Amino acid sequence: xxxxxxxxxxxxxxxxxxxxxxxxxxxxxxxxxxxxxxxxxxxxxxxxxxxxxxxxxxxxxxxxxxxxxxxxxxxxxxxxxxxxxxxxxxxxxxxxxxxxxxxxxxxxxxxxxxxxxxxxxxxxxxxxxxxxxxxx
Numbered sequence: 001x002x003x004x005x006x007x008x009x010x011x012x013x014x015x016x017x018x019x020x021x022x023x024x025x026x027x028x029x030x031x032x033x034x035x036x037x038x039x040x041x042x043x044x045x046x047x048x049x050x051x052x053x054x055x056x057x058x059x060x061x062x063x064x065x066x067x068x069x070x071x072x073x074x075x076x077x078x079x080x081x082x083x084x085x086x087x088x089x090x091x092x093x094x095x096x097x098x099x100x101x102x103x104x105x106x107x108x109x110x111x112x113x114x115x116x117x118x119x120x121x122x123x124x125x126x127x128x129x130x131x132x133x134x135x136x
Contacts, residue, residue, distance in 0.1 A: 068094065076108050 079086060091098040
């Protein structure tokens with residue numbers, strides 16, 4: 001589709017260029033040069049349009065991931081240990097495989113435990129420092 005569009009544009013520009021180009025060998029070279037320049041312009045314009053579309057697509061995908069993560073977090077708060085039936089329901093509702101849901105919850109639980117351990121370790125360090133200062 002894009003190639004057809006590009007070809008139509010180039011053909012219409014070539015016809016316009018041929019009427020204004022000088023005759024003879026130099027005229028043919030000039031026409032070819034103009035055609036190549038216009039092809040480059042059209043190609044670069046299409047490439048930049050493609051980049052914009054790619055950026056928009058990435059942005060939309062990122063928004064979708066954020067929305068998905070938010071939904072997952074809400075579900076995790078409700079049910080941190082879903083059984084197989086709940087996982088299947090979630091997978092259908094979220095349009096994911098049951099295994100993806102299972103591993104997401106598994107990973108989230110691991111993250112929560114790690115965060116809790118870090119917090120507890122921080123508190124224990126503070127208490128340890130206070131005790132050490134009292135003994136000195």
